[in-house]
Amino acid sequence: MAVTLADVAARARVSAATVSRVLSGNYPVAEATRTRVLAAVDELDYVINGPASALAAATSDLVGVLVNDVADPFFGIMASAVQSELGSEKLAVVCNTGGSPERELTYLTLLLRQRAAAVVITGSAVETPEYAAASAAKVGRLAANGTQVVLLGRPASAAPEGSVLAVEFGNREGGRRLTEHLISLGHRRIGYVAGPADRTTTRHRLEGHRAALAAHGLGGDAGELGRLTVHGPYTRKSGYDGALELLDREPGLTAVVGSNDAVALGICAALREKGLDIPGDVSVAGFDDLPFSADATPALTTVRLPLQEAAARAARLALGREESPAGGRDMVPAELVARASTAAPRA
Amino acid sequence: MAVTLADVAARARVSAATVSRVLSGNYPVAEATRTRVLAAVDELDYVINGPASALAAATSDLVGVLVNDVADPFFGIMASAVQSELGSEKLAVVCNTGGSPERELTYLTLLLRQRAAAVVITGSAVETPEYAAASAAKVGRLAANGTQVVLLGRPASAAPEGSVLAVEFGNREGGRRLTEHLISLGHRRIGYVAGPADRTTTRHRLEGHRAALAAHGLGGDAGELGRLTVHGPYTRKSGYDGALELLDREPGLTAVVGSNDAVALGICAALREKGLDIPGDVSVAGFDDLPFSADATPALTTVRLPLQEAAARAARLALGREESPAGGRDMVPAELVARASTAAPRA
DNA sequence: TCTCCCATAGTAAGCGCTTTCTGCCCCGGG
DNA sequence: CCCGGGGCAGAAAGCGCTTACTATGGGAGA
Numbered sequence: 001m002a003v004t005l006a007d008v009a010a011r012a013r014v015s016a017a018t019v020s021r022v023l024s025g026n027y028p029v030a031e032a033t034r035t036r037v038l039a040a041v042d043e044l045d046y047v048i049n050g051p052a053s054a055l056a057a058a059t060s061d062l063v064g065v066l067v068n069d070v071a072d073p074f075f076g077i078m079a080s081a082v083q084s085e086l087g088s089e090k091l092a093v094v095c096n097t098g099g100s101p102e103r104e105l106t107y108l109t110l111l112l113r114q115r116a117a118a119v120v121i122t123g124s125a126v127e128t129p130e131y132a133a134a135s136a137a138k139v140g141r142l143a144a145n146g147t148q149v150v151l152l153g154r155p156a157s158a159a160p161e162g163s164v165l166a167v168e169f170g171n172r173e174g175g176r177r178l179t180e181h182l183i184s185l186g187h188r189r190i191g192y193v194a195g196p197a198d199r200t201t202t203r204h205r206l207e208g209h210r211a212a213l214a215a216h217g218l219g220g221d222a223g224e225l226g227r228l229t230v231h232g233p234y235t236r237k238s239g240y241d242g243a244l245e246l247l248d249r250e251p252g253l254t255a256v257v258g259s260n261d262a263v264a265l266g267i268c269a270a271l272r273e274k275g276l277d278i279p280g281d282v283s284v285a286g287f288d289d290l291p292f293s294a295d296a297t298p299a300l301t302t303v304r305l306p307l308q309e310a311a312a313r314a315a316r317l318a319l320g321r322e323e324s325p326a327g328g329r330d331m332v333p334a335e336l337v338a339r340a341s342t343a344a345p346r347a
Numbered sequence: 348m349a350v351t352l353a354d355v356a357a358r359a360r361v362s363a364a365t366v367s368r369v370l371s372g373n374y375p376v377a378e379a380t381r382t383r384v385l386a387a388v389d390e391l392d393y394v395i396n397g398p399a400s401a402l403a404a405a406t407s408d409l410v411g412v413l414v415n416d417v418a419d420p421f422f423g424i425m426a427s428a429v430q431s432e433l434g435s436e437k438l439a440v441v442c443n444t445g446g447s448p449e450r451e452l453t454y455l456t457l458l459l460r461q462r463a464a465a466v467v468i469t470g471s472a473v474e475t476p477e478y479a480a481a482s483a484a485k486v487g488r489l490a491a492n493g494t495q496v497v498l499l500g501r502p503a504s505a506a507p508e509g510s511v512l513a514v515e516f517g518n519r520e521g522g523r524r525l526t527e528h529l530i531s532l533g534h535r536r537i538g539y540v541a542g543p544a545d546r547t548t549t550r551h552r553l554e555g556h557r558a559a560l561a562a563h564g565l566g567g568d569a570g571e572l573g574r575l576t577v578h579g580p581y582t583r584k585s586g587y588d589g590a591l592e593l594l595d596r597e598p599g600l601t602a603v604v605g606s607n608d609a610v611a612l613g614i615c616a617a618l619r620e621k622g623l624d625i626p627g628d629v630s631v632a633g634f635d636d637l638p639f640s641a642d643a644t645p646a647l648t649t650v651r652l653p654l655q656e657a658a659a660r661a662a663r664l665a666l667g668r669e670e671s672p673a674g675g676r677d678m679v680p681a682e683l684v685a686r687a688s689t690a691a692p693r694a
Numbered sequence: 695t696c697t698c699c700c701a702t703a704g705t706a707a708g709c710g711c712t713t714t715c716t717g718c719c720c721c722g723g724g
Numbered sequence: 725c726c727c728g729g730g731g732c733a734g735a736a737a738g739c740g741c742t743t744a745c746t747a748t749g750g751g752a753g754a
Contacts, residue, residue: 002492004740015704020742027743030702050461051407052740054398055709062409062440070417070441071427071655080418083443088453091440091461093409094417096430106435114397114438145349236642265642295583295612297644308418351710362734367712374713377732399710402739 003044012040023048054115059146063318064111064119065094066104072234073290074260074307078122078152081311082318090117090319099124099196101131108138111147118148118318122311124199125154139164152314153305155200156329166329167314171201174303174334175208178285181301181336182255183216185344187283190218191256192229193242193263202231205259205287234259239266247274254282254345261286261293264300268341279343289337298340305334350391359387370395401462406493410665411458411466412441413451419581420637421607421654425469425499428658429665437464437666446471446543448478455485458494465495465665469658471546472501486511499661500652502547503676513676514661518548521650521681522555525632528648528683529602530563532691534630537565538603539576540589540610549578552606552634581606586613594621601629601692608633608640611647615688626690636684645687652681 009016014033021027022037029037040046054060065082067075083092093116095107104121111119119142125135139149143163156166182190192209195202206229213219230245232238239258243266246253256271258264264286268278276282278298286293289304310332316322356363361380368374369384376384387393401407412429414422430439440463442454451468458466466489472482486496490510503513529537539556542549553576560566577592579585586605590613593600603618605611611633615625623629625645633640636651657679663669 002740006740016741017705017743018703021703024742028701033703047456047460049402049740051398051401052709053742055396055402055711056740056742058709058742060398062438069427070430071420071424073418073420073423076420076423077418079441080416080443083417083441088450088457091409091442091457093438094426094430094441095438096427103435109394110435110438113394236638269642291583292639292642295616295639296642349710353710363711364713364735365733368733371712375732380733396710399739400712402741403710403712405712405739 002049003046004049005046008037008040008044008046011044012037058115059117060115061090062093062111062114062116063090063315064107064114064116065092066097066107066119066121066123067094068099068123069096070094072262073292074234074288075122077290077307078311078314081308082120082315085312085315086319099126099199101126101128101135105134105138108135108142112138112142112145115145116142116147118150120150120152120311120314120318121154122152123154124195124201127198127200127203148318148320150314150318152311153201162328164328165314165317165324167310167317167325168329168331169201169305169310170331170334171204172208172211174287174305174336175205176212177208177334177336178257178287178301178303179209179212180215181338182257182283182285182342183212183218185283185342187255187345188218189250189253189255190228191243191246191250191253193239193246193256193258193267194229194231195234195259195263197231202259209257228253232263234263236262236266236269239263239268240270241266243267243270244274247271255342256282256284258284258286261288261290261300261302264293264302264341265296268296268300279341280346283342283345285342294339296341301339301342302337303334304337306332349396350393351396352393355384355387355391355393358391359384405462406464407462408437409440409458409461409463410437410662411454411461411463412439413444413454413466413468413470414441415446415470416443417441419609420639421635422469424637424654425658425661428655429467429662432659432662433666446473446546448473448475448482452481452485455482455489459485459489459492462492463489463494465497467497467499467658467661467665468501469499470501471542471548474545474547474550495665495667497661497665499658500548509675511675512661512664512671514657514664514672515676515678516548516652516657517678517681518551519555519558521634521652521683522552523559524555524681524683525604525634525648525650526556526559527562528685529604529630529632529689530559530565532630532689534602534692535565536597536600536602537575538590538593538597538600540586540593540603540605540614541576541578542581542606542610544578549606556604575600579610581610583609583613583616586610586615587617588613590614590617591621594618602689603629603631605631605633607635608637608647608649611640611649611688612643615643615647626688627693630689630692632689641686643688648686648689649684650681651684653679 005016009019070076097104149164151166153169230242256267258267267284286300286302289302293300352363356366417423444451496511498513500516577589603614614631633647633649636649640647
């Protein structure tokens with residue numbers, strides 16, 4: 001039925017081993033033989049059997065990419081960059097975890113089952129001990145299997161020492177810069193619509209925000225900070241609801257920061273609905289600088305993360321095409337992008 | 348080293364065959380035996396070897412998803428929906444073709460090599476005979492291999508009869524509705540920034556547009572139509588450049604239609620830069636109704652395609668979980684979404 | 695001219711699973 | 725009491741490839 005290695009071998013009048021060697025190219029084969037084999041491959045329209053090859057070689061050419069949801073451009077951009085970096089040697093298996101630790105574990109098991117060559121895990125980690133342990137175990141198992149695990153936008157700390165590489169995001173730094181920008185414009189009462197409470201990204205961004213406040217003596221006590229902060233998913237709706245809630249708690253707000261751009265857009269929508277001008281009455285800022293942020297009105301002030309470059313780097317690390325950073329972890333910088341949604345508060 | 352079926356079998360004091368049967372569940376196994384096996388699996392932390400299983404069973408649990416670029420939300424949404432629909436039985440291999448026929452063929456070959464269970468090919472097809480033939484051949488090969496091929500947003504016509512299922516988009520219909528909307532508002536000189544010239548989606552949307560014009564006696568001759576149409580990629584920049592070009596050719600335009608939302612946003616940017624008000628001076632419309640379109644200012648009039656539902660359907664068809672539509676093809680409707688970027692032209 | 699060795703090619707033993715074919719045992723019917 | 729058959733489990737033959745290990749031939753060095 002299907003053409004196999006043996007068929008090609010027969011046609012080229014060599015052994016199967018030789019054909020295999022020509023195709024994988026990791027063993028010397030005389031030029032004449034090689035051309036003969038290649039011709040046979042061509043004539044028979046031979047396509048190698050991936051599973052058979054993976055079984056024999058004990059590794060596949062699949063690379064897992066775990067994301068919250070590829071439909072979200074934040075993850076879509078990273079997934080795309082990883083995939084593109086793989087070229088046509090490796091295939092990217094993308095898995096939507098929806099941010100659920102269980103599903104993350106499930107997919108890691110499936111990738112283990114596939115004997116994936118590498119796995120890139122993007123986005124926040126959930127910060128609970130049980131999950132951390134389960135995750136570490138699974139990652140250890142993967143590593144033991146020869147699968148290179150690379151964390152992208154997630155702290156390496158949660159993983160077993162040495163088994164993992166990480167490209168981390170300057171979330172804390174970015175959060176700090178953003179709030180400093182607001183403070184330097186003259187804002188004193190700044191609301192914050194944060195992400196889900198138990199995630200690393202949420203925590204880091206929020207810590208940066210609070211560090212900036214504290215540095216300017218604006219923090220207030222914990223109660224005060226809590227009053228100006230609401231948590232919710234990284235969605236537009238969360239920004240919308242959060243802004244309404246914050247306005248309710250503290251009508252004197254002059255600025256609201258969103259945990260990401262989608263949240264910021266939701267904040268804008270809520271403010272507009274309340275008849276407030278942006279940035280005249282209230283300034284708004286986001287995080288990530290996704291493509292649509294520049295086209296929003298007003299154009300969103302935000303923090304740019306070089307997602308594409310970082311993801312490409314993660315992919316290269318995953319494939320062992322690039323030297324690992326010192327300590328196995330690497331930090332990509334966050335850059336403030338000041339646009340029209342922030343301005344000095346009204347006097 | 349690694350735990351294998353045989354290890355589990357030994358521990359459960361059954362044969363490997365029995366373990367395999369318990370795990371795949373397609374053969375009667377006595378309840379007592381089953382529990383014993385499951386216990387052994389658990390105790391040994393056994394993870395089945397995917398490649399070995401795929402080799403023996405001659406099919407893998409991979410499903411290919413071909414997209415132009417997952418970073419583009421249009422494709423990201425579809426890829427996400429397909430992936431989610433697969434559940435945790437099958438894995439989605441997503442491939443960025445960048446719209447290139449060669450890369451599309453390359454990835455189809457890679458998926459053939461993996462013995463993929465199914466392949467979902469999204470987006471436009473390039474309309475050249477050589478490509479059509481090559482593509483048909485590859486698809487035929489896949490089908491012969493037992494891989495179900497489903498076209499999503501691409502006409503089934505290009506594929507070999509019967510070997511393929513298709514979920515098509517109402518591009519022509521949507522294009523027609525959109526332009527009819529503009530005409531009914533009073534527009535007579537309507538520019539069109541189309542997609543790349545040789546793609547099915549581009550052609551269908553443009554045909555719909557022109558059908559609407561013709562139905563109202565507005566088409567003019569071919570030269571006239573050509574003068575009001577520019578082609579370019581489906582990008583924001585293309586919209587920006589295209590709008591400038593159109594304005595140059597025909598300063599009296601009162602409306603410009605973009606081939607998709609990103610293009611429309613580019614058109615908006617160009618118009619704004621020219622000091623034109625939207626929709627006061629010029630109306631703008633897009634296509635696809637991606638999430639960001641509602642947040643643009645003014646909110647974009649566009650055509651909604653139920654991408655998520657369509658993609659989920661495609662995935663179900665791919666897995667054989669849903670009855671195929673009559674004739675193997677199915678058409679999802681396009682719906683006009685009139686928002687603030689279109690209005691009656693100035694008198 | 696004779697060895698020795700390197701460059702190639704072949705042999706064959708798996709990789710870990712699925713599945714067909716058998717076989718066993720126990721039940722019900724004759 | 726015997727026979728037939730159904731329900732389960734096992735044996736074993738691959739699935740198509742990779743990769744030690746082995747074999748061979750001819751050129752280089754002595």
